[in-house]
Amino acid sequence: MMALYIDINRLLLRKVKDLRCLTQIRNRVKEKWAATRPKHPPTRVALQHFDATYTAQLGQLWPSVRIALLSERKYGALINNFSQDAGFADLEAQGCRDFISFRDGEAGSSFEHIDANSQQPFPLHLSQNIRCFVFPKGDTTRFKPAKPDQFGLLCYYLMDAASVLPCLALDVQEGHTVLDLCAAPGGKTLALLQTHMIGYLCINDSSVSRTLRLKKVLQSYVPKQFLADDRLRITSFDGTKWGEIESNTFDRVLVDVPCTTDRHSLMEDDNNIFSKSRTVQAACPGGEILYSTCTLSLNQNLNVVEQGIYLAEKNHDIRLQVVSLQHLTKMFRNTFHFAPDLHLGEMVIPHLTANFGPIYLCKLRRLN
Ligand SMILES: C[S@@+](CC[C@H](N)C(=O)[O-])C[C@H]1O[C@@H](n2cnc3c(N)ncnc32)[C@H](O)[C@@H]1O
Incomplete structure (x- = not known):
């Protein structure tokens, strides 16, 4: 009986010791948390903000968009035509296809080629040269890192495949003068360069450090002699003042503005270049x-x-007309999920089976 009493006492003592230890550890952890962790991490604040705003905006769609936003995003591989080794065969062997020249079949995840002859009249001249490979719907395989060719140029650039849509919608034609107003880090610039149609391209970003990053990206994808060509200019101006710098000049202006970048959102809602409206003066x-x-x-x-x-x-007495992009959404509706019923522009919304976007795009034509 005595032995049992001693054993229980020992056990209790050990428990108390363990508990003390635990409390100390917990306190230590607590102290550390208090010192290093912000009370309201920006990501949580962003999520609360999105829950409030997007429930009102997207209604029943929000829960599925929310879970997609919180899950691993999907990439596309923008093929670099400047590279000697575009790596198509390798990509095709992995099961991905160029979403621009191929269209998903109705049944599941198979792909079906669009016959050039049977294509519906399409008001955009989709550049044959922009190619972006994606894995089929529901397939979340990751791309391998791009390989350099013999000149050190990488064979593809990984980006949100939906980011290619604004470049396609821009509808660059032979000899056009083009302004890429907010260009860094350069994904869309690279897509535009793939067209090989641009007569003159001005690549701008107001951030000097991001412009340096953009130059590095271009150096990894575009031959030196091409970058040194007079038909290409890289600047770091404030795009809101472009109308004062150079007006009535460009056939095409891409305005890919800084925004809350929902997937990594930490920023404010009010930093928007387009609201200054001077940007439109850059277009002819x-x-x-x-x-x-x-x-x-x-x-x-x-x-x-x-x-x-x-x-x-x-x-500025400038009249602008909204150009419909519905044909674009019809063409790519099996690759991306588009928001229904937007009265202005189109929007790719993230979905677990095709986790691209969000990307909003709206096209305007300057009438006078
Ligand atoms: C969404 S990012 C552009 C992404 C880029 N188009 C791409 O595809 O890689 C927005 C860019 O706008 C730039 N920016 C912000 N304010 C600007 C301004 N007033 N004028 C020009 N660029 C600006 C930022 O430095 C940032 O690089």
């Missing part, structure tokens, strides 16, 4: 402007475009 009369963001936010998308149209007329 008849020229086209493609506004794009990577946010679902109504404020940063439709509202900005509406305000841009209003201010362009009010302040």
